[in-house]
Amino acid sequence: MDVNKLREMLIRHNGLKNTDEVYTFYYDETNNIRKLYLKDSGFNVKKTDNFILAGILHKGLSTGSDYSTLFKMLNLQKSTQELKLKHIAKGDFLDMLKSDKLSIILNWLIDNKFYIHYFNLNIIYWSITDIIDSIIGxxxxxxxxxxxxxxxxxxxxxxxxxxxxxxxxxxxxxxxxxxxxxxxxxxxxxxxxxxxxxxxxxxxxxxxxxxxxxxxxxxxxxxxxxxxxxxxLIDSFMVFYLRNLYLFKNSIHIFDEEKSIQDDVKDFPLTYNGMPIQNHKFVTSHNSEAVQLSDVIAGFLGKYFSYLKDVNDEQLVLDKTGLTSKQFKTLSALKHIIDVSDDVSRGFFNVVSSEGEQRRHNHFLHGVNF
Known part of the structure; x- marks a missing residue:
């Protein structure tokens, strides 16, 4: 598939900048249900939390950052062989904001000039709004x-x-x-x-x-x-893995191993003006500290965006008003790294969700009034 026109349209329509620069993206995912279909009792899955494909990135092909310093700061148990979200924060989104270790990671990323990227998909919204698109179209x-x-x-x-x-x-x-x-x-x-x-x-x-x-x-x-x-309703999330590959075609994209996605991507080769785009690889997360950190970011954002999906406006306002100083410190670090990432390129973020979710995100993170 040649993505030249699709890429240029995406950049022009959304006013994206710096998409031709060289970055190294690292990815992990959360809430990947793989398939969604209707049964006579509802869906085939009990939980329909937002699917998140997210992680960290830096400019260029390498970074001089010392991951070992960060891992020492986290004071993990000696038996921990691979960093996961469960080692950093537990519970729901508001509980995770209480985590000192999560705050350490976010501030380390900021200090070491890392950025974050995410794709946030409300799977129910995406599955049913084709009804409205059909009529409008x-x-x-x-x-x-x-x-x-x-x-x-x-x-x-x-x-x-x-x-x-x-x-x-x-x-x-x-x-x-x-x-x-x-x-x-x-x-x-x-x-x-x-x-x-x-x-x-x-x-x-x-x-x-x-x-x-x-x-x-x-x-x-x-x-x-x-x-x-x-x-x-959904038979694969593969298309969302491709988006960054052609949008940031000059960058390197490093994914955590996922057999089904690897096979799908392999069977769907991308070209730009007839030239193959070969800018991604899948690695074992055990061997990549950056992919492990992406697991933390993806999991945390999964809790955050699912919270925004389920909470009502009134409760959201009460929740934000009731944040402790520790929770607010972690939230401020999240806001800062999203802001600096957005300043580099809004293309780092891709969202398919309702206006209500986006409105609640703008209020909770950015203080925009309803």
Missing amino acids: ELHHPFCIMNHMSLKSDFYELANSNSDVFLNALHEFNYPDIPEEKAHEFCLWLIDFTCIHSCMLSDFRANVLENLVKESLRIEELPFISGFHGRV
């Missing part, structure tokens, strides 16, 4: 296109607050592979569901969303929710 209405994020986020909030009813209906309609003969019935159900539950939105936003789903009745087909394979 066929209508070509400028207002809907301009406000597609708000429309998808509002629809996600309705679905998430009534998940049992919503998921049972999707299962009955064989989503995301809705048979042609059931398309009209699905649209009628979609309209009823939206109009019944839209009372949780403001009057204006409820009206806009209701009017959009009503338009589905005059669309011949919904392209994103037909022609798939049964009730499978």
